[in-house]
Amino acid sequence: MVDETNEVLGHAPLFEALDEEGGAALRASITEVRLGRGQTLFSEGDEGDRLYVVISGKVKLTRAAVDGRENLVSVLGPSEMFGELSLFDPGPRTASAVAVTDTILAGLGHEDLRPFVYGQPEVAIVLLKALARRLRKTNDVMADLVFTDVPGRVAKALLDLADKFGKEGEDGLHVHHDLTQEELAQLVGASRETVNKALAEFALRGWLRIEAKAVVLMDVERLRRRAR
Template sequence: MGATMTTVRIAFDKELVLSGHFLLKHLEKPELQRLAASARLAYFRPGAVIFQKGDPGDSMMAVIRGRVKICSHSTDGKELVLNIINKGGLFGEIALLDGEPRTADAVALEETDLLVLDRSKFVPLLNERPAVALQLITVLCKRLRQTSEHLEDTLFLEASSRFARALMRLADVFGKPAPGGLKLDIKLSQQQLGCLVGVSRESINKLLGEWQRNGVIAVESGRITLLDRHALEEIAEANG
């Protein structure tokens, strides 16, 4: 794990945090206590590297507070954002299960508190509690579907369609009701949006300007509000 990890500054009841997580809701109190005793709480500053591709896959993380970017980099330094993990989400589960090195980088987008579950303590629990294993399989299936959709978008869709789909996916996770539409409760730079979609920052800038003029979205202080989802859906389905 990255050297930037520090002790969480806010006191958390680890057992309470674990019991409230969807993955662990089937556990009995003694099992929660055992897992809580081995779990670690970690704090990361914005931009801190949590782990890098190739690092040992010895733990899984749950986001207690903040957001985490899962990304990969090409040999020439280009970044592709694979996913953004919100509060309550899991990441690092693939390496946790197979013990192989990490397949991507994880970076804190903002001040982030994590609950870290070590592989040596968690895997035996999966053998004892099939319901937990089934929940984890569901997480993996969802992640696989997201990766497949992302790949199809990148290979087959124009930049405008990909960006429209990305905004709607972000709205599904981070959208908050706002006057006239749905505001994304996450601030991403044009560069970060470009990395998420797989296009240049200049392309994102051009599309944002065009869609603002057409009343499809609004942008204020770096935050995007979806004003006309139907128009975005039409853009997402159009290709060429």
């Protein structure tokens, strides 16, 4: 398990920015966190003092509306990082983190991270790049909600999930996203019925095949064109 953890961490941007000695020092301060499917790591509004890297499994970040509706912000997999915002801007968590599957995380306390941030500019740059990517993603989502129809957003969401979790097979690109129909709808920002209608249309056209908490993308290029 140690070798697997070190391999996954080695692909995380934070650890890629460190030399071997620095990476070993930071790994020594890691706390392993194990979550069962559906278990909450932290909730929106909680105080944040740790950054996390996904070792195995999937984690979803969600935000709740005033009326109780939930928006699925993103789904994260191995080597992806979250929780870094409060390192630069201490305050309440801006989203809830919930395990989509059984999950193992590497937790890094901000007090352990700060010496690396202050002493090695490349580490700070990596973390700031992560925040910039999140801001850019937020801007893209907002633009899609205004300018892109639901089928286009569904196509784009499937392609994003494929980039993270897709595995090539003889019959297409297998994407085991592990999301329920409701969660997929929350990710797209539409009703479950509308999203299911878009998926059924794509399946009818032969672009994909729907499976339990998964899809097989058989015509990625058509989906890319539909996502534009």
